[in-house]
Amino acid sequence: MDNASLRQLLKGAQQDQAERKRRRATLYFISYVGGTIMAFMAWLNVGTDNPLLVGMLAGSAAFVYANVMLSHIFPRADIFYYIAGLVVMFTINGLIYTGGLNNTGLYFIFPLLFIQIVVVQFKPAMAYVAITVGIAILMLYNQNHILAVYPDEHVSRFLIATFCFICVAFIGENFWHQSRKEMLRENLERMRQANTDPLTKLPNRRFLEAVFFEKAMQDPAAYFPLSAVVVDIDYFKKINDTYGHDIGDEVLIHLASLMKETVRATDVVARTGGEEFLVLFPHASLSQAVKLAEKMRKAIEANPFVEGDINHLITASFGVATALTDTSLHACLKQADDNLYKAKNGGRNRVVE
Numbered sequence: 001m002d003n004a005s006l007r008q009l010l011k012g013a014q015q016d017q018a019e020r021k022r023r024r025a026t027l028y029f030i031s032y033v034g035g036t037i038m039a040f041m042a043w044l045n046v047g048t049d050n051p052l053l054v055g056m057l058a059g060s061a062a063f064v065y066a067n068v069m070l071s072h073i074f075p076r077a078d079i080f081y082y083i084a085g086l087v088v089m090f091t092i093n094g095l096i097y098t099g100g101l102n103n104t105g106l107y108f109i110f111p112l113l114f115i116q117i118v119v120v121q122f123k124p125a126m127a128y129v130a131i132t133v134g135i136a137i138l139m140l141y142n143q144n145h146i147l148a149v150y151p152d153e154h155v156s157r158f159l160i161a162t163f164c165f166i167c168v169a170f171i172g173e174n175f176w177h178q179s180r181k182e183m184l185r186e187n188l189e190r191m192r193q194a195n196t197d198p199l200t201k202l203p204n205r206r207f208l209e210a211v212f213f214e215k216a217m218q219d220p221a222a223y224f225p226l227s228a229v230v231v232d233i234d235y236f237k238k239i240n241d242t243y244g245h246d247i248g249d250e251v252l253i254h255l256a257s258l259m260k261e262t263v264r265a266t267d268v269v270a271r272t273g274g275e276e277f278l279v280l281f282p283h284a285s286l287s288q289a290v291k292l293a294e295k296m297r298k299a300i301e302a303n304p305f306v307e308g309d310i311n312h313l314i315t316a317s318f319g320v321a322t323a324l325t326d327t328s329l330h331a332c333l334k335q336a337d338d339n340l341y342k343a344k345n346g347g348r349n350r351v352v353e
Contacts, residue, residue, distance in 0.1 A: 020076075023119075027081060028068060030115050035064035038091070045101060052147065053101070056094035063087045085120040088112050089132045096136050099148025106150065106158050109136075110165055117169050122177050129166060136162075199249055200256035203270040208278065212268060213329065220326040222282070227289030227322040228332050229279040230340040231259070231296070234315045234348040236275035243310060251305050251314060258303055262296045278333075286322040286353060293318045293351045301349065315349035 042057035064087055071080035092112050095105035116132065117125045139146050140155045150158075195207035203212070216223040233239075233255060240248040252275065259269045259279065268280040279296070281289050297318055304313045319340030323332035343352040 023081060024071070024075065027071060027084060027119055030119060031064050031068035031071075031084065034115060035061045035068070038064065048101065050098055050101070050147070053094075053098040053105075056091070056098060060087055060091045060094070063090075081119055081121070082124065085116050085125070085128045088116040088119070089128060089135075092116075092132055093135050093139065096139050097146045097148065099146075099150075103148050103150060105148065106154065109158075109162065113162070113166065114169055117166075117173060122173055125173075126170070129170075133162065133166070197271040200253055200271050202256050202260075202277075203268060205270070205272045208268075208270055208272070208280075212280070216282075216329070217326050224326060225283065225285055225322055225324045226329065226332070227281040227284040227286060227320065228336040229281070229289060229293045229296075230272075230319040230333075230336045231277040231279060231293075232317050232340055232344065233275040234317055234344075239312065243312075247305075247307070247310065250307060251312075254303075254305050255300060255314060255316070258299050259296055262299045263292065267292075278336075284322070286320065289320050289322060290351055290353050293320050297349065297351055317343035317348050318351040319343055320351060320353045 038057045039061040042054050042061060045054045045057065048054070064084070067080050067083050067087065071077070074080075092109055095108055095112075099105050100108065113129060113132070116128050119125075120128050137159065140150060140159070143149060195203060195211060197204045216226060233251070236248065236251070239251055252271075256269065256271065256277070259277065263269060263279060264281070266282055268278075270278045270280070272278045279293070281292060284292070297316060300314055300316050304311055306312075317340055319336045319338065319342065321332045321335035321339060323329045339352040343350050346352065
C-alpha cells in the first residue's frame with residue numbers, strides 16, 4: 001500500500017465518521033418532518049376543488065416515508081439522498097402546477113429548495129436546483145398549460161427572490177464546504193502522523209487496529225480470505241551492537257523499501273515493533289501468501305545493506321497464516337506469530353506456514 005492509498009483509506013475512515021453521520025441525520029430529520037407536513041397539508045386540502053394537489057402532496061409524503069425507511073435498512077447507500085432530491089423536485093413543480101391552496105403554492109418553494117440544497121451533495125445539488133427552477137420557469141411562462149394562475153408581477157418577483165435565495169444559499173454552502181475541507185485536511189494530516197511509523201513511513205499498529213481491521217470487519221467480502229505474514233529481521237540486535245542504532249535505523253528503512261517493492265498495490269506492509277513487521281495480503285490464499293513471502297525473503301537476502309564501507313547481509317524470518325473469514329482474524333494473527341517463532345527456532349531466513 002503506497003502513501004496515496006494509505007491517505008485515501010484514512011480519508012475514507014474520517015469521512016465515514018463525520019460526513020455520513022451528518023448527512024444521514026439531516027436526511028432523517030428533514031424526511032420525517034417534511035413528510036409529516038406534506039401529509040398534513042394533503043389532509044387539509046381534502047374536499048377542496050383541487051384533488052390533484054391532494055394526490056401530489058399525499059404521494060410525495062408516501063415517497064418520502066418509503067425512502068427514509070429504506071435508508072434505515074441500507075444506511076450506507078447514497079442513492080436515498082438523490083431520491084429525496086428528486087421527490088423535492090417533483091413536489092416543487094407539483095405545487096407550481098396545481099397552485100396550491102388558492103394559488104399560494106409559490107410561498108412553499110423556498111424551504112423546499114433549501115432542503116434540496118442541503119440533502120443532495122453540493123455539486124449534484126447545483127444540477128438538481130437548475131433543473132427544478134428550469135421546469136418552474138417553463139410552467140410560469142406557459143400558464144395556459146397548468147392549473148394555477150399567477151399574476152405577472154407575482155411571477156417576476158418570485159423569480160427574482162428565488163434567484164437571490166439560491167445565490168445566498170449556495171454561497172453559504174460553498175463557504176461551509178470550503179471550511180470543512182480545510183478542517184478535514186488538517187485532521188487527515190494529524191491522522192496520517194498518528195497512523196504512520198515516523199522512521200520507515202509505513203503504517204503502524206494503530207493504523208491496523210483502528211482503520212484497516214475495522215474496514216475489513218465492515219466489508220469482509222472485500223478483504224477475505226486475508227493472509228498475514230509476520231516478519232522479523234534476523235540478528236538485528238547484533239547489527240545495532242556492531243554499527244550503532246543509526247545504522248540500525250537505516251537497515252529498517254532499507255528493509256521496509258524492499259518489502260514495499262515486492263508486494264501488490266492492495267497489500268499492506270506495516271511496522272508493528274522494533275524489527276518486526278506485519279504484511280497483510282487481502283484476497284490471498286495461504287499458498288499465494290507463502291509465495292509472496294518467499295519472494296520477499298529472497299529479495300531481502302539478495303540485497304544486502306550497503307553504506308560507506310558497510311556491506312552487511314540481511315535476512316529475515318517469516319510466519320504465514322490465513323484467515324478465511326473475519327471471525328478467524330485474531331486466530332490468524334496469533335498463528336502467524338507462532339509460525340514466525342518456528343521459523344526462527346528452525347534456523348532463521350525461512351518461511352513457515
